[in-house]
Each structure stands twice: as structure tokens, then as C-alpha cells.
Amino acid sequence: NSFCTLLPHSPSIMSVPKLHYYDMGGRAFAARLAFVVGGVEFEDIRYKDGAAIDAAMEKNPKLFPCQTVPTLEVGDVVISQSRAIAFYAARVAKLMPEDALKLAEIDEVVATIDDLVDPLMGTMGKENLAEARAEWVEKTAKPMLARIAAIYARASPEGPFLHGEKPSAADFMLAGIIAYVGSGTLDHVPQDLVMANYPRLAAAFGALMANPAVAAFAAKHPTF
Numbered sequence: 001n002s003f004c005t006l007l008p009h010s011p012s013i014m015s016v017p018k019l020h021y022y023d024m025g026g027r028a029f030a031a032r033l034a035f036v037v038g039g040v041e042f043e044d045i046r047y048k049d050g051a052a053i054d055a056a057m058e059k060n061p062k063l064f065p066c067q068t069v070p071t072l073e074v075g076d077v078v079i080s081q082s083r084a085i086a087f088y089a090a091r092v093a094k095l096m097p098e099d100a101l102k103l104a105e106i107d108e109v110v111a112t113i114d115d116l117v118d119p120l121m122g123t124m125g126k127e128n129l130a131e132a133r134a135e136w137v138e139k140t141a142k143p144m145l146a147r148i149a150a151i152y153a154r155a156s157p158e159g160p161f162l163h164g165e166k167p168s169a170a171d172f173m174l175a176g177i178i179a180y181v182g183s184g185t186l187d188h189v190p191q192d193l194v195m196a197n198y199p200r201l202a203a204a205f206g207a208l209m210a211n212p213a214v215a216a217f218a219a220k221h222p223t224f
């Protein structure tokens with residue numbers, strides 16, 4: 001009996017997780033950040049466009065249980081939903097606190113990000129896009145970003161991250177939306193909306209991007 005056969009089946013010990021997504025940051029940004037910051041090996045499977053995703057879904061539907069990306073293969077298990085994947089990655093990276101109140105603050109930040117992103121998705125394809133986006137910026141993005149900044153200030157006045165020196169899933173999810181807004185792909189949304197107006201959030205993003213492993217990853221993948 002080798003040592004391995006005596007081990008109980010544990011996908012997290014036995015296999016490198018495989019992340020499936022487009023060749024861009026988007027909804028995979030947070031998970032990739034968590035793996036990279038935590039030094040966790042992962043296979044970064046990138047599809048060049050929607051047609052390539054469609055072909056992969058047809059060939060292997062089990063890999064895409066919700067017909068969406070991202071998905072993460074961990075041994076025999078396939079996890080869908082970007083938030084679940086990012087939280088899993090942050091936990092495997094040992095970048096999640098144990099404390100119930102801190103975990104509630106992370107959930108609070110991430111749910112507030114949803115309140116910001118969901119209405120933005122609702123503007124996609126709108127006939128009067130300029131008006132819809134201007135309204136999103138004023139009535140949704142600004143109050144939600146202010147709310148997130150207030151949670152950060154309350155949780156850790158000194159920063160840079162939500163809980164001080166060590167980033168968590170909240171910081172990774174926030175970085176995903178800051179990068180998305182800053183990417184210049186959202187018409188009628190000022191590219192510097194977050195970075196110019198919310199110094200506490202800009203500091204968290206800056207500190208993550210300054211991490212040497214993250215900087216090296218970003219140099220290889222400009223859209224992350």
C-alpha cells in the first residue's frame with residue numbers, strides 16, 4: 001500500500017483546479033487573483049470567444065452545468081457561479097478569515113457589489129444607452145461605491161484591504177469590478193469612476209496590483 005492509496009479521496013489534495021473562462025478578466029478576475037496572491041497552482045483554461053465556449057459546452061456539457069462560465073473543475077466536482085469559485089479559491093489560498101463578523105463583512109461587500117453590477121447588466125443592449133448608463137452611474141454606482149467604502153473604513157481604518165494587511169474574497173471581488181469599470185469597455189461610464197473618487201477602494205486595488213505575483217501575472221495577461 002502506497003501512502004497515496006491510504007489517503008481518503010480528497011480532490012483538493014489530489015488535483016490542480018482547472019478554471020474555464022474567456023481570455024479576459026470579467027467574472028474570473030477574482031478567482032484568478034485569489035489563486036495568484038495565494039500562490040495556489042491552477043490550470044487557467046481560456047476560450048478565445050463565444051463560439052469556442054459554445055463548442056466546449058457541446059463537447060463536454062458536464063463542465064458547464066449552468067451553461068455559463070466561469071466554472072472550476074476540482075477533481076470530479078465542477079463548481080459554477082463566479083462568486084462560489086472566487087470564495088473557494090480564496091479559502092484554498094488561506095485568504096479567508098475564520099471570524100463570523102469578518103465573514104459577514106465580506107458577504108456584505110460582495111452583496112453590495114451585486115447591487116451595483118446587476119443593474120449595470122440590465123443596461124446592456126438598452127436603446128437609450130447613454131441615458132441608462134448615466135442614471136446607473138449617479139443613482140446606483142455612486143451610492144453603492146460609497147457604501148462599500150464606508151464598510152472598508154469601518155472594518156479597517158488603516159487598510160489597505162477590508163481587513164487590514166491580508167486581502168480576502170471581498171478585495172478580490174471588488175478588484176474585479178474596479179478593473180471592469182476601468183477597462184474602458186463600458187460606454188458612457190467614466191473609466192476612472194472608482195479610482196478617482198473612492199481613495200479607500202483605489203488603495204485596496206492598488207495594493208493588490210502591486211503584489212509581485214499579481215504584477216507578473218498581469219504582465220502576461222493584460223486583461224487578466
Ligand SMILES: N[C@@H](CCC(=O)N[C@@H](CS)C(=O)NCC(=O)O)C(=O)O
Pocket residue numbers: 026027050053054067068069070080081082083
Ligand atoms: N451568475 C453567474 C453568471 C455567469 C455568466 O453570466 N457568465 C457569462 C459570461 S461572463 C456567460 O457564461 N455567458 C454565456 C456565454 O458566454 O456563452 C456567475 O456569476 O458565474
